[in-house]
Amino acid sequence: PSMAQNGRVTTDFKQSNQAHNSNAFARREEIRQQRESLPIASVKERLIEEVKKHDVLIIVGETGSGKTTQIPQFLFSAGFCREGKSVGITQPRRVAAVTVAKRVAEECGVELGQKVGYSIRFDDRTSGVTRIKYMTDGLLLREALLDPYLSRYSVVIVDEAHERTVHTDVLLGLLKNVQKARLKSKLIIMSASLDARVFSEYFGGARAVHIQGRQHPVDILYTLYPEKDYVDAALVTIFQIHLEERHGDILVFLTGQEEIEAVERLVQERLRQLPESNRKLVTVPIFSSLPSEQQMRVFMPAPDGHRKVSLCCIVVLATNIAETSVTIPGIKFVIDPGFVKARSYDPAKGMESLIIIPTSKAQALQRSGRAGREGPGKCFRLYPESEFEKLEDSTKPEIKRCNLANVILQLKALGVDDIFGFDFIEKPSRAAIVKSLEHLFLLGALTDDCKLSDPVGHQMARLPLDPIYSKALILASQFNCLEEMLITVAMLSVDSVFYAPREKLDESRTAAKCFASPDGDHITLINVYRAAEDLLEKRKWVPHTERNEKIFKAKSEKIFKRWCKENFINGRSVRHARDIHSQIRGHVEQMGLRITSCGDDMLQFRRCLAASFFINAALKQPEGNYRAFGTGQVVQIHPSSVLFQSKVECVVFNEMVQTTNKYIRNVTRIEYMWLTELAPHYYTMQS
Ligand code: ADP
Numbered sequence: 091p092s093m094a095q096n097g098r099v100t101t102d103f104k105q106s107n108q109a110h111n112s113n114a115f116a117r118r119e120e121i122r123q124q125r126e127s128l129p130i131a132s133v134k135e136r137l138i139e140e141v142k143k144h145d146v147l148i149i150v151g152e153t154g155s156g157k158t159t160q161i162p163q164f165l166f167s168a169g170f171c172r173e174g175k176s177v178g179i180t181q182p183r184r185v186a187a188v189t190v191a192k193r194v195a196e197e198c199g200v201e202l203g204q205k206v207g208y209s210i211r212f213d214d215r216t217s218g219v220t221r222i223k224y225m226t227d228g229l230l231l232r233e234a235l236l237d238p239y240l241s242r243y244s245v246v247i248v249d250e251a252h253e254r255t256v257h258t259d260v261l262l263g264l265l266k267n268v269q270k271a272r273l274k275s276k277l278i279i280m281s282a283s284l285d286a287r288v289f290s291e292y293f294g295g296a297r298a299v300h301i302q303g304r305q306h307p308v309d310i311l312y313t314l315y316p317e318k319d320y321v322d323a324a325l326v327t328i329f330q331i332h333l334e335e336r337h338g339d340i341l342v343f344l345t346g347q348e349e350i351e352a353v354e355r356l357v358q359e360r361l362r363q364l365p366e367s368n369r370k371l372v373t374v375p376i377f378s379s380l381p382s383e384q385q386m387r388v389f390m391p392a393p394d395g396h397r398k399v400s401l402c403c404i405v406v407l408a409t410n411i412a413e414t415s416v417t418i419p420g421i422k423f424v425i426d427p428g429f430v431k432a433r434s435y436d437p438a439k440g441m442e443s444l445i446i447i448p449t450s451k452a453q454a455l456q457r458s459g460r461a462g463r464e465g466p467g468k469c470f471r472l473y474p475e476s477e478f479e480k481l482e483d484s485t486k487p488e489i490k491r492c493n494l495a496n497v498i499l500q501l502k503a504l505g506v507d508d509i510f511g512f513d514f515i516e517k518p519s520r521a522a523i524v525k526s527l528e529h530l531f532l533l534g535a536l537t538d539d540c541k542l543s544d545p546v547g548h549q550m551a552r553l554p555l556d557p558i559y560s561k562a563l564i565l566a567s568q569f570n571c572l573e574e575m576l577i578t579v580a581m582l583s584v585d586s587v588f589y590a591p592r593e594k595l596d597e598s599r600t601a602a603k604c605f606a607s608p609d610g611d612h613i614t615l616i617n618v619y620r621a622a623e624d625l626l627e628k629r630k631w632v633p634h635t636e637r638n639e640k641i642f643k644a645k646s647e648k649i650f651k652r653w654c655k656e657n658f659i660n661g662r663s664v665r666h667a668r669d670i671h672s673q674i675r676g677h678v679e680q681m682g683l684r685i686t687s688c689g690d691d692m693l694q695f696r697r698c699l700a701a702s703f704f705i706n707a708a709l710k711q712p713e714g715n716y717r718a719f720g721t722g723q724v725v726q727i728h729p730s731s732v733l734f735q736s737k738v739e740c741v742v743f744n745e746m747v748q749t750t751n752k753y754i755r756n757v758t759r760i761e762y763m764w765l766t767e768l769a770p771h772y773y774t775m776q777s
């Protein structure tokens with residue numbers, strides 16, 4: 091019987107292999123056709139000529155015309171990657187760098203990380219043979235620390251320049267400085283918006299070319315009255331489209347992970363109340379901290395059963411990443427509540443916060459355009475038409491509304507000492523620069539004459555973290571609690587570890603209590619991390635065979651999933667934190683910092699928090715509010731904190747958010763006396 095079976099197995103294998111080959115062939119053919127039909131395909135030769143002729147070139151083209159995926163391939167085939175040089179393309183967002191790199195690798199028929207790769211903070215998929223490299227703008231800025239002329243790139247493409255992230259602006263400034271010395275190297279600035287003038291003028295009248303896109307008409311619908319709760323309004327609209335319009339995928343713009351995950355849950359719940367035949371609706375989330383395998387889901391067709399039924403519908407729940415960075419095929423309906431999460435910085439108060447603000451007109455137009463890529467579409471703006479007229483024309487560049495400490499630290503590390511004299515495309519205010527310099531000085535990163543201090547300033551510049559977190563790690567090695575601080579920083583670098591669905595608020599609060607530390611949120615985060623680690627690595631005590639590994643991996647994954655669900659913990663965030671943890675650990679090891687644990691001596695750890703975050707300390711006021719020391723702001727502890735409603739006297743915190751009230755988040759109890767002891771330079775100055 092074994093012979094017969096063998097025979098059969100072989101033929102089966104052959105058949106499936108053939109099927110595989112013909113599938114692969116069909117897929118290649120499909121990709122070839124898609125590429126050829128892109129608007130950019132017809133101007134390939136002209137574009138290559140333009141790049142050859144001009145050292146700085148600005149390319150403007152509508153979203154989806156093929157700039158990001160095609161131009162690097164054009165340059166590769168035109169011989170720009172000879173002599174080991176590469177084409178480097180920056181993206182403001184991690185997700186964009188990853189998804190586009192994967193797509194381009196597939197288009198080229200190569201494995202990711204070979205000819206085509208990506209590199210983002212905490213995740214590098216490149217190798218010595220990589221010639222087309224997608225990365226975040228922040229990462230290229232870091233590369234400039236080691237290689238100021240970016241000499242490994244024959245072409246640097248700054249993509250999505252219209253986004254005007256702070257990293258893009260600084261990168262353009264640096265490149266403007268060194269472009270003349272970058273022998274035979276090219277700089278291309280790509281943008282979706284039609285206003286290329288600002289870039290062209292900045293680069294001394296650089297040549298700009300426009301690529302014609304294709305756009306189908308999009309019906310814009312407004313609500314009659316302002317909506318009180320845009321999440322709820324979005325939900326109603328999703329189901330209205332699902333039940334009335336019958337076909338076409340939906341793209342909903344939300345402000346962040348928390349909101350996206352809440353809507354995901356609410357959609358599932360309402361679906362369960364519909365008759366079976368109406369349940370063919372699949373949600374796909376996309377936001378920056380989503381692990382990269384999951385990010386790719388937006389490009390996959392719906393699960394088999396769904397596509398075949400006429401009632402099928404995919405709902406993509408996205409942050410403004412889907413505005414211009416990633417083009418998701420098949421979208422016919424856009425739901426735009428009209429909000430975006432933005433950083434905002436008040437130099438007078440020295441306080442940065444994340445706030446939810448109305449989009450600009452340009453953003454609203456860009457969002458609605460997403461519905462008309464493949465055919466006529468509809469855009470539902472969840473606000474009245476009169477509101478649209480009140481929106482700002484375009485978004486303020488990030489550099490005008492963020493804390494500059496990080497950027498200044500990097501510029502200093504690059505040898506740019508005169509920050510006021512630096513040729514920014516748009517200058518941040520003098521007050522903002524002064525405040526950020528002061529901030530760095532207080533953290534010990536700068537000397538009295540404003541140079542990078544040795545070793546602290548240099549060490550801080552090397553870590554890919556917010557300066558205050560870098561400082562915390564450096565101090566922690568002296569306080570013997572670097573293990574705890576590594577976990578803390580990793581957990582603070584991801585979004586919302588706990589989630590609290592509105593309908594199960596009490597349950598989730600009870601669950602969270604078993605991790606809660608009376609000392610505050612930082613230790614609570616450590617408790618969660620360690621509990622998760624225990625679950626995921628329990629298999630240590632069984633013999634290490636391949637089979638055991640597999641079984642226990644699957645088993646612990648399953649247990650982990652259940653544990654997350656029972657405890658209202660966001661598994662995605664915890665995994666991401668584990669990832670970040672191992673990366674930062676690598677960095678601090680390389681720097682030679684001593685990694686030890688303070689064991690149960692959490693006092694030591696809290697003292698270290700006080701010594702690191704002393705700029706963000708607050709003292710309880712008689713009426714129950716808190717008053718932040720440095721800024722004098724009156725704040726409250728956020729309801730999500732374990733110290734909410736507690737009566738502790740003095741705290742340090744990591745974030746301030748402003749919604750209806752000013753809240754502080756990630757809060758730990760400290761003693762006031764520690765501040766004068768551990769940060770005398772600040773606290774004697776204050777009193
Ligand atoms: P642009 O940069 O001009 O906005 P892109 O080069 O990003 O345009 O996109 C060109 C086309 O490639 C779009 O039609 C888009 O849908 C498609 N595309 C991009 N990334 C992927 C992907 N990961 N999977 C499938 N299609 C993709």
Ligand code: MG
Pocket residue numbers: 154157158159249414415
């Ligand atoms: Mg693009």
